[in-house]
Amino acid sequence: DAKTTQPPSMDCAEGRAANLPCNHSTISGNEYVYWYRQIHSQGPQYIIHGLKNNETNEMASLIITEDRKSSTLILPHATLRDTAVYYCIVRVEASNTGKLIFGQGTTLQVKP
Amino acid sequence: IAGITQAPTSQILAAGRRMTLRCTQDMRHNAMYWYRQDLGLGLRLIHYSNTAGTTGKGEVPDGYSVSRANTDDFPLTLASAVPSQTSVYFCASSVTGNTQPQHFGDGTRLSIL
Numbered sequence: 001d002a003k004t005t006q007p008p009s010m011d012c013a014e015g016r017a018a019n020l021p022c023n024h025s026t027i028s029g030n031e032y033v034y035w036y037r038q039i040h041s042q043g044p045q046y047i048i049h050g051l052k053n054n055e056t057n058e059m060a061s062l063i064i065t066e067d068r069k070s071s072t073l074i075l076p077h078a079t080l081r082d083t084a085v086y087y088c089i090v091r092v093e094a095s096n097t098g099k100l101i102f103g104q105g106t107t108l109q110v111k112p
Numbered sequence: 113i114a115g116i117t118q119a120p121t122s123q124i125l126a127a128g129r130r131m132t133l134r135c136t137q138d139m140r141h142n143a144m145y146w147y148r149q150d151l152g153l154g155l156r157l158i159h160y161s162n163t164a165g166t167t168g169k170g171e172v173p174d175g176y177s178v179s180r181a182n183t184d185d186f187p188l189t190l191a192s193a194v195p196s197q198t199s200v201y202f203c204a205s206s207v208t209g210n211t212q213p214q215h216f217g218d219g220t221r222l223s224i225l
Binding site: 032034041042043044045046049091099100101102103104105 | 116145154155157160170171202204211213214215216217218219
C-alpha cells in the first residue's frame with residue numbers, strides 16, 4: 001500500500017472549515033483514499049473514502065486531485081468535538097488481509 | 113445500538129497468565145480484525161478473519177491466537193502474557209469487500225506486569 005504524508009498538527013477556529021491535507025504521491029490506480037479519525041481514548045472512526053471523484057457525506061468532503069497524488073479532507077464547520085487525530089490511508093482494493101496502515105496522522109485542535 | 117463491543121475495557125495482568133479479549137459485533141459483518149496501538153507505532157494488525165471459520169495472520173501475530181466460530185464473535189487470546197504485550201487493543205469489523213470501511217470498538221487497555 002502507498003505511503004501517506006500528513007502534517008503532524010493543525011489548529012482551526014470553531015465554526016470555520018478545517019482543511020486537512022494528505023500527500024500520497026506513490027498511489028496506484030487501484031488504491032482508494034480513506035480518512036479515519038481517533039478521538040482521545042476511543043477507537044478509530046471511519047469518515048469517508050474515495051477513488052478518483054470528490055466525495056461528500058454527512059461528516060465531511062473529500063477532494064482528490066486529478067493526478068490523485070494528494071487529497072484534502074474538509075470539515076465544513078468544525079466544532080470542539082472534532083478535535084482528534086485524523087488519519088489518511090491508501091489501500092488497495094484487492095488486499096487479502098484488509099489491513100489498514102495507520103501512519104502518525106494529523107492532530108487537529110479546534111479552538112473556541 | 114448496533115456496533116462493536118469489546119470486553120474488558122481495561123485489565124492489569126501478571127506476566128505468564130492467559131487472557132482472552134472479547135469482541136462481539138451485531139452488524140452481521142463477515143470480516144473482523146484485531147489491532148494493537150502503541151505510542152509511536154500507530155495501529156498494527158494482529159490477526160484477521162474474512163468470514164466465520166477462517167482466520168489469518170497480520171503483521172504482529174506472535175504470542176496471539178484467534179478463533180472465529182461464528183459471525184458475531186472474534187476473541188483474541190494471549191496464551192502466556194509478556195510485558196511487551198502491554199498495549200491498547202482494538203477490534204474492528206467490516207462488510208466483506210476490501211473497499212468497505214472498518215468499524216472499530218472502543219478498545220481494551222491491557223497492562224502486563
